[in-house]
Amino acid sequence: MNTQSLDLFSQQFHQNPYDYYQNIRPHQPFAKVNMFIEGQRTWMAFTYEAAEAVLKDDRFIKDMRTVFPDEVTNENLPPIAQSMLFVDPPDHRRLRSLVQSGFTPKRIAKLSGRIEEIAREQASLMRNKKTVDFIEDYAFPIPIRVICELLGIPSEDRLDFQRWSNVMVEISDNAHYDESMSEFMTYLEKLIKEKRLSPKEDLLSDLIQVEEGGDRLQSSELYGVVMLLIVAGHETTVNLIANGLLALLTHPDQLELLKADHSLMAQAIEELLRFNGPVEFSTDRWARESFTFMGQQVEKGDHVLVSLASADHDPAAFADPSTLDITRKKSPHLAFGKGLHYCLGAPLARLEGEIALRVLLEEYPNLTLAAELSELEWRQSLIIRGLKRLPIKLV
Secondary structure (H helix, E strand, C coil): CCHHHCCCCCHHHHHCHHHHHHHHCCCCCEEEECCCCCCCCEEEECCHHHHHHHHHCCCEECCHHHHCCCCCCCCCCCHHHHCHHHCCCCHHHHHHHHHHHHHCHHHHHHCHHHHHHHHHHHHHHCCCCCEEEHHHHHHCHHHHHHHHHHHCCCHHHHHHHHHHHHHHHEHHHHHHHHHHHHHHHHHHHHHHHHHHHCCCCCHHHHHHHHHHCCCCCCHHHHHHHHHHHHHHHHHHHHHHHHHHHHHHHCCHHHHHHHHHCHHHHHHHHHHHHHHHCCECECCCEEECCCEEECCEEECCCCEEEEEHHHHCCCCCCCCCCCCCCCCCCCCCCCCCCCHHHCCCCHHHHHHHHHHHHHHHHHHCCCCEECCCHHHCCECCECCECCECCCEEECC
16 A cells, blocks of 8 residues: 555544554555645554554654744744643653652542542433433543643633534644644633632642742743644543443444443553554654664654554554453554653543543443444544544433
8 A cells, every 4th residue: 555645534444443553564664655735744653563663763853943943932832832742852841740749649549539520420411311422421520520620710611612622633624723732822821820829729820830930831832732632632631431332332342342341441441542542643743863764764754653553453563453352361562652741640540531431331321322433423533533423322
C-alpha cells in the first residue's frame, strides 16, 4: 500500500484503520504520509519498534520554536502549544513538575470514591430510558465532571469545555478554531482573575499561586497548562470508556467474562486501551536535525507522527493482536505514549475507566448496542479516536 495515498481523514479509514495498518506494517514500518500541509514532509511510524524508537529519540522534538525560529515565536504560538505536551527539556521538566502534584498516586486514589459517586449519579439519570447516547449521557459527563472538580471549574461551564475541546481536536471544526479559542482564552482570563483574588482548594488555584509567587510558571504557560488539562483530562477518558464499551459489546464472550468476574476490570482496561484505544496518533514531533532513521533519510524540520493504534496491533509485539482478550497477561501498549511525554493523567484515566465500566455493568447488565457498526460515525481527528455517538439499549 502506498502510504502517501492513504486518506487519514476519511470516514472509511476511521471506520476500521486496523485493516490498513495490517497491510502497511510489514512493508513500511516508517514511511511518508500525505498530511496536506504544503511544503511539509510528514513521516509516520507504523510498527511497534518504530513507534517506540520515535517516542524515545530526543532528535524528534516537540517545540516548533526550536526548528522554525523565524516563523514560530511565543507571540504567534497558541497557549496550548506552549504547554508541557509541546515543549522539550528543560522547560518540559519544569512544567511537568508543577502539574505533577495534582496527579500523585495518593491524590488520585483519594478521587476513587468521588468518581464512583459521579458514575452512580450518571447511571441513575439514564434509569427511565430504554435507549441512550452513551457518550452524551455517561462517557462524557463522568470525566468532565472529575477534571472540572479537580481544577475548580464551575459545573455549569462543562458544556462550554466540551465545545471548545471538540474544536481543538477535530479537523472538521477548523473553521471555528480562532473564534472558539478566543472564547476559551477570555473565559480562562476571567476565571484565573477570580481565583487570584479568592483561591480555593483546587489544582488551578495551586498553579496560580505558584505563578504569582515568582516561581517558574509564566502567564502564557499557565494558560497552556490549564487548556491542556481540560482537553486531555477528559477527551482521553471519554473515548477510553466509549471505545471500551463498544469493543465489549462487539465481543460478547469477553463482555460475559467481565460481568462474571469484575476482578478482571484492571486487566480489561489495559486490553481495551490496546485494542481500540482513545488516541489514534501521537502529537506532533519535528526532526531537530537531518539523520537516517529506520533506513529512511529524515531531514531537519520534517514532521513526524506515531500511529499508536497501529503499533498496538503489531504481531511482533502482541500475540494475536486482532483478538480482544481481557485476560491478556502482559500489555506494554502505547495508548498513553512512552518516554519523556508519557501521559501524566494515565493513572486517573485508568481509574475512571475501571469505575465507569464497572458501575455501568452493575447497573445495566443487559445493555446492548442499538445501531449497526456501519452506522457509527467516527470523529474526524488526527489525535483522538472516538465516536460521535454510541446508541445503546439499556434493557
